[in-house]
Structures are given as structure tokens and as C-alpha cells.
Amino acid sequence: MHRPMDESADSADSVNEVIPSAMRPHPNESAGVRSPAPRPAGDIPDPARVDPGVLAALLDRHGWLRRGGAAGRYSRWTPPAPPGGGTSLLVPDTTAFPDSEDLLGEALTALARSAAPSAREVLVSLAVPSDEIRWWREVPEPVGGAAGAAGWTGAEQLHRAARQILLAGALAVRARAGYHGARHRRRARAALDGILVGPAPGGRDLAAFVPVEPGRPVAVRLYHALHATRDAVDYQRATGGFEAFDTAVEAGAGRELTEALIALVQGSEGAGIALQWAPAAGIPEGCPARPEPVEFSPGDLPALRRAGARYLRDEPAVPVRITGAVVRLRRSGPRGAGIVRLRVLAGAEVAHVRLELDEEAYRIAGHAHLVGLPIRVEGRLESRGGFRRLTRTAQVVPVQVDEAERDRLMKSLQENVDYFEEACTGE
Numbered sequence: 001m002h003r004p005m006d007e008s009a010d011s012a013d014s015v016n017e018v019i020p021s022a023m024r025p026h027p028n029e030s031a032g033v034r035s036p037a038p039r040p041a042g043d044i045p046d047p048a049r050v051d052p053g054v055l056a057a058l059l060d061r062h063g064w065l066r067r068g069g070a071a072g073r074y075s076r077w078t079p080p081a082p083p084g085g086g087t088s089l090l091v092p093d094t095t096a097f098p099d100s101e102d103l104l105g106e107a108l109t110a111l112a113r114s115a116a117p118s119a120r121e122v123l124v125s126l127a128v129p130s131d132e133i134r135w136w137r138e139v140p141e142p143v144g145g146a147a148g149a150a151g152w153t154g155a156e157q158l159h160r161a162a163r164q165i166l167l168a169g170a171l172a173v174r175a176r177a178g179y180h181g182a183r184h185r186r187r188a189r190a191a192l193d194g195i196l197v198g199p200a201p202g203g204r205d206l207a208a209f210v211p212v213e214p215g216r217p218v219a220v221r222l223y224h225a226l227h228a229t230r231d232a233v234d235y236q237r238a239t240g241g242f243e244a245f246d247t248a249v250e251a252g253a254g255r256e257l258t259e260a261l262i263a264l265v266q267g268s269e270g271a272g273i274a275l276q277w278a279p280a281a282g283i284p285e286g287c288p289a290r291p292e293p294v295e296f297s298p299g300d301l302p303a304l305r306r307a308g309a310r311y312l313r314d315e316p317a318v319p320v321r322i323t324g325a326v327v328r329l330r331r332s333g334p335r336g337a338g339i340v341r342l343r344v345l346a347g348a349e350v351a352h353v354r355l356e357l358d359e360e361a362y363r364i365a366g367h368a369h370l371v372g373l374p375i376r377v378e379g380r381l382e383s384r385g386g387f388r389r390l391t392r393t394a395q396v397v398p399v400q401v402d403e404a405e406r407d408r409l410m411k412s413l414q415e416n417v418d419y420f421e422e423a424c425t426g427e
């Protein structure tokens with residue numbers, strides 16, 4: 001039972017953004033949480049493509065118990081407590097014997113029919129080789145009749161924090177920065193496409209399955225970033241210094257990750273994240289075979305908050321040369337400087353930027369908009385506002401494009417004609 005991570009619109013402040021947006025359910029599963037009804041036998045991985053060693057490794061990882069078998073031929077596995085209705089799997093040790101594929105088929109069918117929650121997770125990892133990321137929160141038991149509401153609230157908080165942590169990892173794959181703001185988000189979300197996320201019963205535990213292709217770089221970067229952040233928090237609490245947070249940026253740490261960890265820990269008695277590599281894909285370079293879980297406590301929150309504010313304050317503006325389509329023009333009167341909004345086509349990893357232009361540059365932008373041409377402009381992409389504002393603008397010129405692109409831009413003009421009328425009338 002797994003669901004995709006929900007899509008959310010861009011917000012003005014990336015700190016509070018609900019992320020990421022591009023996660024989808026497995027092809028064998030519709031979106032949303034489903035009941036644990038047995039799946040049909042045809043809805044399981046092909047036994048001929050399943051490595052029995054990988055299946056045994058996954059069963060062991062998820063707490064299934066090996067209870068003997070014929071040495072060198074097969075092993076018998078039973079689900080973790082509580083018992084899964086008498087389910088017992090015979091898993092061949094190799095595919096060298098004539099009945100190996102039959103045994104694998106029977107084992108996979110039994111998994112599909114098992115009531116054990118871990119059976120579903122084993123099948124997911126077999127269908128698409130995936131690294132597993134698990135989150136947990138230690139939350140106090142609710143008092144009285146508030147159990148249902150508290151569980152729902154806790155589950156949503158855990159799910160939201162997990163989304164933020166995954167996006168922080170994907171952003172760090174795109175670039176190392178103390179604060180990303182609006183930069184790199186489209187490609188970071190695309191890197192998260194296909195991730196499956198399980199339910200969070202009671203708001204305490206959550207699992208995500210990150211396909212090795214293309215998601216392993218995200219899992220690896222998260223491993224390094226989480227451990228670097230943990231070390232930096234320990235250093236700050238011991239010495240009062242924040243130098244370790246600066247070093248941690250190279251490992252993938254930054255404001256997005258500190259804010260996500262705050263969201264994970266807040267309201268709990270402690271929280272943690274554990275990563276496990278897909279057995280079918282091996283161990284990534286530079287990582288241990290069994291990574292140690294990373295845990296954070298409420299006592300870490302002051303250091304995380306101060307580090308996040310420091311990342312935001314210290315990230316410098318970026319000099320850029322942007323090519324963009326004018327989608328909005330506004331000024332207070334028929335003459336003088338005005339505000340222009342561009343849809344970025346090239347030059348910066350953001351979707352839109354806002355800039356103030358003097359009267360001559362504003363006129364150039366308006367004419368380019370009328371004839372369906374983008375403009376090119378130089379300036380500094382400011383970290384304030386999430387890298388959505390361009391300052392110190394210069395060299396505003398229209399850019400020639402092919403006919404197909406011009407037609408598309410003209411269509412955009414027609415769809416946003418009200419915005420352009422504001423510029424002409426001086427709203």
C-alpha cells in the first residue's frame with residue numbers, strides 16, 4: 001500500500017513549500033492508499049527475472065525469519081510477528097535446479113496474498129530495484145479520544161517532512177549551495193519521478209522506495225548530507241561554532257535540508273532516517289554496505305534553526321544573463337520605469353524572474369512582447385525572495401527565434417493580454 005507524493009504549486013517562500021511535486025505510483029498501482037487485499041497472481045514480478053539471492057536479502061531486511069530448508073537447494077521463510085496467517089515461503093538458493101522457477105513463482109504468489117505489511121514492500125523492491133529510505137518519529141501516545149486526529153496530523157507531518165527531505169537531496173544533486181530558493185526545482189522534481197511512498201500509520205513510520213534508475217544519486221547525496229548535518233549539529237552544540245555547517249554544504253547540506261529536519265523533529269520526542277541500498281544494484285561507491293541511521297532530537301532544533309538562517313543570509317547573489325519571454329508588464333503611469341515578469345527560457349535554473357526596468361528598457365520589453373519575441377537581459381539574481389528577482393539589470397535586447405517558437409510566444413501573449421493592457425493603460 002503506497003501512494004505518490006502529491007504535487008504542489010510553487011510558493012513565494014521555498015522554506016514552507018510542500019514538496020516535491022513529480023512523484024507517481026508504481027505502474028501496477030493506482031494513486032492513493034489501497035486496502036491490503038490480495039493481489040492477483042498475474043500482478044507480481046516475473047519469476048524468471050527474479051534473483052533468489054535478492055529475494056532472500058529483501059526478506060531478511062524486512063524481518064522475515066529463515067527457518068531451515070534443504071541446504072544448497074532452498075530455504076524456508078516465515079513473516080515477522082505477528083504471524084501472517086501461516087504464510088511460509090520456499091525460496092531456492094539458486095536458479096540452477098529445474099524447479100527453481102516454479103518455487104520462485106509460488107513464493108511470489110504467496111507474498112502477493114500475504115497479509116504481512118512487509119510482503120508488499122518486498123514485492124515493490126523486486127518489481128523495481130529501489131533504495132529504501134525510512135523515517136520515524138517518536139511521538140507521545142495521545143490522551144483520550146484524540147487518537148484518530150493526532151494520528152492523522154502526525155502522518156501528514158511525517159509525509160510532508162519526508163517530501164522536503166527528498167527534494168533537498170535532489171536539489172543537492174543539481175548543485176551545492178547553502179540556499180537554493182527557486183533554483184533547480186524543476187529538474188530536482190523530475191529526478192524524484194517514480195518514487196513510491198508508503199502510509200504512515202499513527203504518524204510514526206514512513207518508507208520510500210527510490211528506484212535505482214534514476215534515483216540513486218538522490219539517495220547517495222542524502223546519505224552524505226544527513227551525516228554531515230548530524231556532525232555539524234554535534235560540533236555546534238559542543239563548541240558553539242557554525243564552521244562545520246559551511247563544510248557540510250559540499251556534502252549536500254543547506255537551508256532546505258535543515259528546514260526539512262526541523263519539520264520532521266518538531267512536535268516529537270526524536271526522529272530519524274535510515275537508508276538501505278537495493279540488493280540488486282550493489283553498494284554505491286563511497287558508502288557503507290549498511291549505513292547507520294541518522295537521528296535528531298528536539299535539543300538539535302536551535303542549532304538547525306540558526307544554521308538555516310545563516311545559510312539564507314550568506315548565500316550570495318548570482319550574476320546571470322537570462323533569456324526570457326515577457327509574461328507581465330506593469331508600471332504606475334504611462335511613462336517611466338516599470339516592473340517586468342519573465343518566464344525564463346535560458347540562463348538560470350528558475351521558472352520566472354521579476355525585474356525593474358528603466359523607461360527605455362521597459363519600452364523594449366513591451367515591443368518584444370507585442371511581436372512575440374523573448375528578451376535577453378544581464379543582472380544579478382538575488383537570494384532575497386528565493387532567487388526570483390533580478391537586480392542591476394543592463395543590456396536589454398530582443399532575441400530572434402524561429403517561427404514555431406514565435407507562434408508559441410504569441411499564443412502566450414493572447415492568453416495574458418490583460419497583463420499587457422495594464423502596462424498600456426498604466427494601472
